[in-house]
Amino acid sequence: MSSEVSHFSFPTTVIAGAGALQELPTRLKQLDCRRPLVVTDPGLLQTKAFQNLSRTLGEEKKGKSWHLFHGVHPNPVEKDVKEAAHTCRQSKCDSVIAFGGGSALDVGKACRLLIKRPQLSLARFNSDEDWTGLLPCICIPTTAGTGSEVGRSSVITPEGKQRRSVVFHPNLLAALVILDAELTLDLPALLTAATGMDALTHCIESFTSPVFHPFCEGIALEGVHLIIENLPRAYKEGRDQEARGKMLVAAAMGGVAFQKDLGATHSLAHPLSALHGMHHGTANAICLAHVMELNAKRKPGLYRRLGLACGLDLFKLNDYGADAVTIDFIQRFIAALGLDQGLRAYGVDESHIDALAEQAYQDTCHRTNPVPVTRKDLKSLYIAAL
Numbered sequence: 001m002s003s004e005v006s007h008f009s010f011p012t013t014v015i016a017g018a019g020a021l022q023e024l025p026t027r028l029k030q031l032d033c034r035r036p037l038v039v040t041d042p043g044l045l046q047t048k049a050f051q052n053l054s055r056t057l058g059e060e061k062k063g064k065s066w067h068l069f070h071g072v073h074p075n076p077v078e079k080d081v082k083e084a085a086h087t088c089r090q091s092k093c094d095s096v097i098a099f100g101g102g103s104a105l106d107v108g109k110a111c112r113l114l115i116k117r118p119q120l121s122l123a124r125f126n127s128d129e130d131w132t133g134l135l136p137c138i139c140i141p142t143t144a145g146t147g148s149e150v151g152r153s154s155v156i157t158p159e160g161k162q163r164r165s166v167v168f169h170p171n172l173l174a175a176l177v178i179l180d181a182e183l184t185l186d187l188p189a190l191l192t193a194a195t196g197m198d199a200l201t202h203c204i205e206s207f208t209s210p211v212f213h214p215f216c217e218g219i220a221l222e223g224v225h226l227i228i229e230n231l232p233r234a235y236k237e238g239r240d241q242e243a244r245g246k247m248l249v250a251a252a253m254g255g256v257a258f259q260k261d262l263g264a265t266h267s268l269a270h271p272l273s274a275l276h277g278m279h280h281g282t283a284n285a286i287c288l289a290h291v292m293e294l295n296a297k298r299k300p301g302l303y304r305r306l307g308l309a310c311g312l313d314l315f316k317l318n319d320y321g322a323d324a325v326t327i328d329f330i331q332r333f334i335a336a337l338g339l340d341q342g343l344r345a346y347g348v349d350e351s352h353i354d355a356l357a358e359q360a361y362q363d364t365c366h367r368t369n370p371v372p373v374t375r376k377d378l379k380s381l382y383i384a385a386l
Helices: 020-030 048-057 078-090 102-116 189-208 214-236 241-260 264-276 280-298 304-309 319-336 350-362 375-385
Strands: 014-016 036-039 067-069 095-100 137-141 153-156 165-168 176-179
Touching: 014 020, 014 241, 020 048, 020 137, 020 176, 036 048, 036 078, 036 102, 048 095, 067 078, 078 102, 078 153, 095 102, 102 137, 102 153, 137 241, 176 241, 189 214, 189 241, 189 264, 189 280, 189 304, 214 241, 214 304, 214 319, 264 280, 264 350, 264 375, 280 319, 280 375, 304 319, 350 375
Parallel strands: 014 176, 036 067, 036 095, 095 137, 137 176
Antiparallel strands: 153 165
């Protein structure tokens, strides 16, 4: 155990289960939220999930009991946060409902900072300042991936930058999280796979991070177990409500687990989203096994317990064998989800590698990789993933 003082915190209230959204009106009253702003992306407006939310909140009547901001981009930028905050202030809303995938959840959480301080630039956000008194936020994910609903941060690209930035503060935590499988039943198969691989990468990288946090290690291992059992089912049979529900829980577990921090896969994935617009989960899926191979060479036995969580029989194997079998399993698992293409399929080629590697090295996630990585390592990993 490290001699450094550790901090463990699991304060988020979570309601999970099919139909859990129906508790929203009661919970809003308990939180004294009378005029919420719903923050989401335009693609959700025509979905059954949004129609369900609209019915639950009540159709907008004279006087409007709730308002809507639907300008969130797939990889959110600071403008999204500013416009959501402006809508909230103009409409005199007293709370935020962040509804959608990780992008909508991140914008919904972060816009409260600009509601409190409209002149704030996210590039100059100071977590040491007083951020008490933020509007209450309820997070309702419609994908099982980022775990942002239980997180204390938002990933946003600041104005004038091409690099995604993490805005972190404990007060960004949601007051309530609702995990309702019914909201995810119509998620397309490929998006189900990509978001699910984001959750799996969170669990794998948080478990192997050297930061001392045994609470999160246990959560990460059970998250791996749930994802391995249920993601293929949700991918193949989108209406499988049980699998969808367990994936929502597993994604939240991944979000909780990575308060232990992440690793090099995420440092590789973030620039792929910022510079090439790749879905974050897809980027993770393409890079994950390559990072695992590098880590296993330098720290044999790293993936034995993860392999056991996947249901593999590794007891008679040495550390090298256990790692090899586990990594091979993960590669085949990703391929079965249709995510085994290389980066070239997404427009990335050798001419982009230097810029990607430089940005990946500046990303903080690799600092808690189980083994140190250099710029050269990150460049080699991108080349391997082509």
